[in-house]
Amino acid sequence: MAFAEGMGLRERKKLQTALRIYRTAVELFVEKGFDAVSVQEVADASEVSKMTVFNYFGTKEDLVFKPMEEHFSDPARAVRERAPGESAVEAVRRQFLAMVETRDPSIGLHSEPFARRIRTVIMATPVLRERAYLSSEKGARELADLLTEETGDRTLALIAAATLTAARQALVEEHHLRIDAGESVDEVAADAAERAEKAFALVEQGLGGYARRK
Secondary structure: OOOOOOOOHHHHHHHHHHHHHHHHHHHHHHHHOHHHOOHHHHHHHHOOOHHHHHHHHOOOOHHHHOOOHHHHHHHHHHHHOOOOOOOHHHHHHHHHHHHHHOOOHHHOOOOOHHHHHHHHHHHOOHHHHHHHHHHHHHHHHHHHHHHHHHHOOHHHHHHHHHHHHHHHHHHHHHHHHHHHOOOOHHHHHHOHHHHHHHHHHHHHHOOOOOOOOO
16 A cells, blocks of 8 residues: 555545554554454554444455455566567566565565564464465466467466466565575565576476476
8 A cells, every 4th residue: 555646635544544454453463363353453453443444444354465465466467568579478577577676565575574474464374375375366367368368378378377477476485485584685685686587587488498307
């Protein structure tokens, strides 16, 4: 969630309220566990009504996922908006490298502790891990549908979408695991672009010669 230019006072206040609820909810989930915190507790701690929480977020799970859910569609968005002559792999790679450059929190490269607390809550909660998996699958399916529409070959589109999504997820997971192991965000970000280039080069070249047994 970010402030939009030209946003009116009423819209800014609504966004501030949503941000307060979101941050309060995540901190409570980290402290007590997702299942142990009720929506009413979140509302009380945020100084709003329970109905207000539901008006902004819809469900308890949305208190964790709603602000980040759009990022599961990032690969499809990159392909949909790519320039003439640009391949699907090139588009997803370009977008990912841009996110590395800006240290986008959605790919695990952000120094603010709050961004890492969200992952902590998700990893500690089975129902949230399941939703993360389903959201990722939905994003891959969105990309596959787009590629099918463009190429007319659903089978190859599914393979391409799954491969691109898996490569991207592996890179993000590597960021998280290294930071969890004690490396600083600066250290992980220092070679993130190089790792991404290698990962997408592998996808681009295919797996024909990969891991050929000697």
